[in-house]
Amino acid sequence: MSELTALNVAATPIEKFQEFLVTRGMRMTRERNIIVEEVFASHEHFDAEQLVEQLSRRRDSRRVSRSTVFRTLRQLVEAGLLRSVARQDGREVYEHDYGYPQHDHLICRKCGTLIEFHNSQIRDILEEVARERGFRMEAHRLEVTGLCDNCCRPPASRPKKLNLL
């Protein structure tokens, strides 16, 4: 009888954002809509600059300014739709939070690749630690840095050439 009335289960990111905005007396604008669509069109990690790049040079009515991109990113994080997972080259790196399973990252310091991994024990341990300290945990950010499989070994890249002197 009701499609999605009281419970907002399986709400789209747009709907979720809408909800957030309404409760704050804010408005759903064309620009905010465009940004959410763009951001949730793929699951890639991204930074503000990349998004600005994609949105600020459009010539049609789907162009969004740099300021608005930054402003909206902040709001999306606050709304729980995005989360900032790392910092690379001085820029904050974002990814989907809403509707995406909890996980952390291995970050290759050489090629910059982000490898996602999930380990439920980590969450449990943190819950326990927080409880012991009377700390109310809200979120965590775990960046594991090192070298990915590819960047680990030396250039085993020239396989055929006989370099035995």
Place this chain on the structure above:
Amino acid sequence: MSELTALNVAATPIEKFQEFLVTRGMRMTRERNIIVEEVFASHEHFDAEQLVEQLSRRRDSRRVSRSTVFRTLRQLVEAGLLRSVARQDGREVYEHDYGYPQHDHLICRKCGTLIEFHNSQIRDILEEVARERGFRMEAHRLEVTGLCDNCCRPPASRPKKLNLL
């Protein structure tokens, strides 16, 4: 017979830094010395600005410029003497790495307090995860954000005044 010759066990931060510098053809200068002393004089967390504040307005020969503070902090991190553990108000927060046991932090988003905690399982889990992915882990940074004990509960601060209407 030897005080600390071959093995550099229990080397002071200064000695450790010296060693790092030498292997790179860099020099131990008065300024670098001052910075290391200042940084290792206490175990507090700090950011670049605080250090600049302390060192750049001295009038005597122990003054160090802003640029040098930033340059040296970068080197100390690279040398493994410091590690950057979090980011607060747009600034990187540092702490001792050398000679200080591994640990992570609970960060209160209200008052900014950093609570250290140690949990050996976390390291083990990360080692395991990294191994599975062929990733060579070098370091990790775990920031748990939320509310500390103090900031958790409402202002139970006005206890005596009878505000029962």
Place this chain on the structure above:
DNA sequence: CTAAGTGCAAATGTTTTGCAGAATC
């Protein structure tokens, strides 16, 4: 209609850098 949002350009705040003179090995 009125409060909230946008784009622009300018500001902010941190960290970096070019360069001339100073200091280390």
Place this chain on the structure above:
DNA sequence: GATTCTGCAAAACATTTGCACTTAG
């Protein structure tokens, strides 16, 4: 004595903000 450092002022960045105009509700 040559090479590396320092301090300074300026630059480089990412991100934020003031303001006049536009737009959603």
